Amino acid sequence: MKNYFCGWYFKCQSKEKTLAIIPAFHKSRDNRSSSLQVITDNNAWNISLPYNELKIDRHSFNIQTKNSHFGKYGMELNINEPNISINGSVSFGKLLPIRYDIMGPFRYVPFMQCRHSVVSMMHTVNGNIKINDIDYIFENSLGYIEGDRGYSFPKKYIWTQCFFENGSLMLSVATIPFSLFNFTGIICVIMYNKKEYRLATYLGAKIIKVTDNEVVIKQNDMLLEIRLIKRCALPLLAPQKGNMIRTIHESASCVAYYRFTHKRQAVFEFVSDKASFEYEFF
Numbered sequence: 467m468k469n470y471f472c473g474w475y476f477k478c479q480s481k482e483k484t485l486a487i488i489p490a491f492h493k494s495r496d497n498r499s500s501s502l503q504v505i506t507d508n509n510a511w512n513i514s515l516p517y518n519e520l521k522i523d524r525h526s527f528n529i530q531t532k533n534s535h536f537g538k539y540g541m542e543l544n545i546n547e548p549n550i551s552i553n554g555s556v557s558f559g560k561l562l563p564i565r566y567d568i569m570g571p572f573r574y575v576p577f578m579q580c581r582h583s584v585v586s587m588m589h590t591v592n593g594n595i596k597i598n599d600i601d602y603i604f605e606n607s608l609g610y611i612e613g614d615r616g617y618s619f620p621k622k623y624i625w626t627q628c629f630f631e632n633g634s635l636m637l638s639v640a641t642i643p644f645s646l647f648n649f650t651g652i653i654c655v656i657m658y659n660k661k662e663y664r665l666a667t668y669l670g671a672k673i674i675k676v677t678d679n680e681v682v683i684k685q686n687d688m689l690l691e692i693r694l695i696k697r698c699a700l701p702l703l704a705p706q707k708g709n710m711i712r713t714i715h716e717s718a719s720c721v722a723y724y725r726f727t728h729k730r731q732a733v734f735e736f737v738s739d740k741a742s743f744e745y746e747f748f
Contacts, residue, residue: 469494469708472522472615474529476536477718478556478591479629479740480607483507484719485595486742487543489529489536491520494708501710502531502545503702504552506597507719510700511550527585538585543595556593556604561586561611562634568653570668579618579643585611587657588634610634619704619712620746624681626692628724628741630734633658635724637665637692639673639681639747652683654690656726658734663726665690676747687729694743696721717743 473490488503498517504510521530529536533544540557567573568584591609595602608629623640637654650673654665665671671685679694699715706712722741726733 469617470615471617471705471708471710472613474536474585474611474613476541477610477627477742478595478602478604478607479609479719480591480602480604483602484740484742485597485602486718487536487541488702489520489531489534490705490710491517491522492705492708492710493517497709499710500531501703502534504550504597505700505702505716505718506602507698508700509597510702510716511547512703513545513547513550540593541595550598552595552597554593554595554602556591556595556609558586558609559590559592562588562657564655564657564664565662568655568666570653570666572651572668575644578616580614580616580620580640582638582653583613583615584636584655585613587636587655588629608634610636612636616705617708618706619714622747623744624676624747625744626694626722626741628722628738630724630736630738633734635726637681637683637690639676639683654683656690658726663688663728663733678747679745689727691723691725693723694720694741694745695723695737697743697745699745714744714746717741 471492477486491500500515500520502513542555543552545552589609591604591607620640627636635656642651652671656663665685675682683690698717698720703710704712704714725735
């Protein structure tokens with residue numbers, strides 16, 4: 467494929483701070499490059515790298531740059547750029563994968579615009595990373611890892627990830643081009659009290675409601691309601707035909723409402739001030 471990107475999202479969240487690092491490589495007919503994007507509660511940075519500097523071992527899930535590395539056991543960062551300095555390391559506890567590929571049968575469909583993966587819904591994070599002389603200290607904190615690959619991000623989409631008591635959830639709703647038409651794709655995993663719930667287009671999930679700050683998903687006897695209450699959106703770059711030329715906006719830590727019912731019984735309902743959100747739908 468001439469236009470292609472591949473990237474991973476490593477999120478670390480303590481009681482006080484949120485940090486996400488996105489190593490990625492991207493190529494088009496005219497350009498090849500790699501990057502590290504960094505987003506916190508109130509800042510975002512993009513660090514451009516030569517294409518060949520990012521080394522990936524998919525078998526062992528190890529991502530290496532000249533001075534930093536990322537993997538299933540943790541992250542080590544040694545970055546000194548004119549506008550950002552990042553130094554330190556964190557270790558990850560045992561990763562919590564989902565039961566099977568989040569794409570379901572769509573994993574076998576060729577030429578899809580974007581394919582999503584979930585590496586770990588929740589794991590412990592311990593260590594210290596310093597960004598521009600600000601310490602991000604993680605002590606029995608929480609982590610999440612996902613990945614994306616393809617040639618472009620969807621034109622319209624909603625994405626959220628949130629930790630809560632005894633649980634973690636992620637949801638992605640996107641307009642998917644497919645052959646001569648478009649359809650709305652839904653993928654969602656909820657881990658709660660050691661049980662996995664999954665809502666997805668390939669399992670019959672439907673959008674009941676979507677507005678500029680709310681989405682409601684129904685699948686059989688499961689209903690998920692999510693409402694974005696207060697954004698804290700910061701700019702990130704996203705791929706468009708392999709080039710990192712599109713600007714999206716992510717709230718690494720914002721206020722959102724979540725409610726999930728199963729068989730008409732409330733499983734959980736809460737408001738979080740540390741929800742991660744991207745809302746590129748309207």
